[in-house]
Every structure is written in structure tokens, then in C-alpha cells.
Amino acid sequence: MNYQHKNPISQTEAKQALRQTIKSAMSVLKPPPKLTVAEWADQERRLSSEASAEPGRWYTSRANYQKGIMDAISDPLIRDCVVMAGAQVGKTEMLLNVIGFHVGQDPAPMLVVQPTLEMAQSFSKDRLAPMLRDTPNLKGKVKDPRARDANNTTTHKVFPGGHVSLVGSNSPSGLASRPIRIVLCDEVDRYPASAGSEGDPVQLARKRSATFWNRKIVMVSTPTNKGASRIENAFEESDKRFYYVPCPDCHHEQKLKWSNVQWEKDKPETACYVCEECGSAWDDPKRYRAVRLGKWKATDEFKGVAGFHISGIYSSWTPLADAVRDFLSAKKMPETLRVWTNVYLAETWEDQGERVDDYAVAERAEPFGDKLDSNIMLLTCGVDVQDDRLELEVVGWGKDEESWSVDYRTLYGDPSTPHLWNDLENILKNIYETEDGRQMQIRSACIDSGGHYTQAVYNFVRPREGRRIFAIKGMGGESRPIVSRPTRNNIGKIRLFTLGVDSIKELVFSRLKISEVGAGYCHFPDDRSDEYFKQLASSEKIVTKFHKGFPRREFVKTRTRNEALDCRVYAIGALSILNLNLNVISDRMQNEKVKTTEEPTKRPVRPNRFRGNSFVNGWR
């Protein structure tokens, strides 16, 4: 039997039919797209003028480390991608390329999670919409936003074969609706620990993709604090890829490190990168060229998660001189240095030395004489109220807030009876004499009213506000002011001050660490008990939990008794309420001393000399 010879026409038909069958079979199977994300971006992507300093074609080679990251996202063998990145390395553009790739080339349902709904909306309006408008390959795929169609809203955009939804990480409903194949979680370190009461936002988003064999979960962020950083924790679980750059001179491949960025003192414009192998200095163009030739190297075993770390040092958009300038201004304060470390170096920040060594402080204690040190200019007092006693510290203050713990006492008794308060009154009225013959009283006192005896405290302070004896309540939390404006909105109608106790504790701890007599130094008498110093160092600053997406660093008690620390905190509050410039007073005192020595009869030393109009400086 030979059909071929019998019927040659039907052979052609058969061939055509076969071709048709294959074609339709292929279209049903939908083969994986030919291009990777990076290839798609190079071929199709256009940068919009409102979102880019260099509008027009996209070139991955401009910042070549982006290629490895984007290719991993389109690699079918990789399910999870973790990108721990600094600012200025183009991470938002990379995410946009992923979205563009899946709109234009490999349609899929996508979810973009931003920390908040507002951030999701602005990402949609300011970044996504311009890309959809200006990239020819995407044009028309999503309906014109002016059509007021439900298929193109700010947070939901439909295109042939898929859609992209944009949600805030704090919205459980947004995170738990349709099935999703591509989940893009941006700035994950700003997510709350739980979306409402529904649990971890990243886990919620991840669950949405469970039905897709070819799902992809991408997490991108600059990191925050050590131990509280989602992106770092995820990176630690990954194969930890770093970008190695060959030296243009010796070809040694190296990770770029901040320690190899060098500049002449006070001349950020001289900044250059120094090869760790041969010591050759790279200026910016040389560094850009080197980065173009770099490659990613995994430093751990691949267990399904590809992790990328990239700092601002690799950025093709930030001159090193700018980075050095930012660093020099950030390093003045731990808070700004922390932000710079997170955002530029893409490294977590570890709180250092938030504990004080009580032995070291006790070791420095010194003999105090019967009279006050002549450097003391004024006295304040902090009072802690307990169920069976009052504890108080009298602190002497000198120039640059050098301090002397003049007295520490425990007054036993029942705070609901007058006897105990009479004892306190006697101390507050005490007259102290200094070594150079001045006399002084306590200028200001703060009494904690936050405990069980609020009313008793109010009753005590009410007739004494004129003597600057105040009720306070402590409030924890980062970056709270030391003293807030007082309110009278309380049952006693008294002037109630709120003290930012964590801010003050931070101050106390930084002062206790000063070991050189002078500015900020704390003097203690050598007859103080060990228990006192243990109480003084009784807190530790640690990350306790996430709060509204930010890790919360709080002081936590390391001992049950910490009255000594509380008393010092309140005494500092009392000084702060006075709102005085100690150095101005010190200068005035020096001048007066000179005058007194020269013309001893003219100006006798007046007791309580600083009681005067300085109080009216205003509340803080």
C-alpha cells in the first residue's frame, strides 16, 4: 500500500493539517517566552521622563548587576528571589521591568505589595502608569485610564491574559483575594508584623500563589535593624549572592566595600575606590566600567531561594563624592548614621552598647566632701513613688551638664498619709553649701505621678508649683522629646509634664559611658551601695517588636528594681523643665568670681543666686 503515490495532493493537505495541528497545540501549550526579563527590557522598555533622569531606551548594561537579578526572576527553576538593595541601584525599575515583562510577554496575574495602600497608589500613578504609557510593547494592553473602566483603576489593571493588583501590606482583604502567579513585595522591611489580625503580610501574599506551579515570589527592600529585618532574614536563607567586580588594573575580582572608599580629609570630592588587591584608585568612570564587567557569585548552597545583596557603592548613578558627603553628615549622630547604613550600604544596623556596665561606673565613684563641689551651679531632684516609700536623688549640675549625685535617699512610709510627704518637703527645703561658700536649694523637682498615688502627688505639688516642684508622667517610645509641654487636663488641674523616659534613659546611658571628667561626666560618691549602681544600669535597649511596620527599640528592665535609674531620669526632667543654659550661667559665675576677688567688699556672694527670671524662658 502506498498512499503517497496514489494521492499526492492529499499529501500536501496532510502536511498542512499537521502544521495546523502543531500550531494550535503549541498555542495551547504556550511555550515559555523567548526573552528573559533583562532581554525584554533591553528590547522593549522605555523610561518615562517624569520618573527618570535619562528618559528613553532602557539599557541593562548601564547597571549590569541588574541583569542577574532580573534573569533570576524569569528563571523557571527559581521560585523565590530576595533582593536586599540600597537606594540608587534601580530596584524600582527592576520591579517595573518584571511587571512590563509579564504584561507584554508572559501574561500572568500579578500582585504588587507596598507597605501601605497610599504607597501602592503612588507607585501605580507615578511609576507604573508612565511605563504602560511610554513603552510601545505595552501600549494599549491596559485600557486607557481615561476610559473610566473598572479594568484600569489605580490599584487594579487588567490586560489580555492577566492583571496586576496593587495593595498595601496592612490590608488583609487586599492580600487575600484572587489567585496570583507573580507576587512582588516591595520594601518588606516597612511591613507590619501582621496585616490586621490575619498574620504576616508576606505569608498571606505567598499563599495566594499556591495553585501555580510556575509561581514566583520576589521580595525587595533596603534593610533596617539587625534581628528585625525581614529582608536580611530572608537573605540569610538564600544562596547569598554578591556582586564581584574585576579591578581594571589587576583583574582581581572583589566585592565593593565601604572601607575601600577613600578620600582626603574634609575633601569628599577626592573620593575614589581603592582596589583591595593592587591599591589602584578608581575614579567614577573607572568604577562604572568595572561594575559593567562584574558577575554574581553565590556564597551559600542554593535551596530554592536566590538572594542578592547590592549596595549603593555599585550605583552607576551616585558619584562616590556624593556618597562621602552624605556619610560625613550622617555620621555625626547614631540615628542618621543608621539610616545611611540601611539605605546606602544596604546593611542592617546593630544597636551598640545600649547596656551600661554597672561595675565600671561603681569603680569610678570618688569621695565627696561635706560641702558640694564648687563646680555645681544648681540642684535638681527626681522622686520615685512606691507603695511603701519614696526614693529620691538630688543631682548637682555644672558646666556642660557634668553632674554630681549629691544625695540618694529612701523615705519609708505610706504615700497616702501626710508624714511621708512632710519628710520629702524637708529635703526639698534643705540648704546646701558649696566648697566655695555659696548656698543653694533644690531648684526644681519632678515627682512621678504615674503609679498608685497620683492624687497624693497632685496634692503635694499643687501648692508648690511656684517652687518648680512638678508632677510628671513618663512615656516610653523612641524619639519622644525629653519634656513635653505641660497640660492641666487632669483630675488635679495641676501642671502635668510628660517625660520621654526612653530618650532620657538614652541620655543617661551615653553619659554613664563617659569615663573622662568634664562635659557630661557623672560623679558618684564612693559610699553609694552596689545595689544603687545595679539599679542605675538596670535597663537594656533592645528590639522588642514591630510597631506599624517599624521595629520598636525599647528599654526593658533587666532587674525588677530600678528606682535609682528612674530617679535620675526625673532629675534630668527637672533640669530640662528649667530650660537653662548651664554654660551661660557658668560664664557668669566665673565673671562674678573674678569681680569678687578683685573687689571683695562690693559684691558679697548671694545665696541662691540663680533664682530669678531664667524660668520664664518658656516651656519645651
Ligand SMILES: [Zn+2]
Ligand atoms: Zn587591582
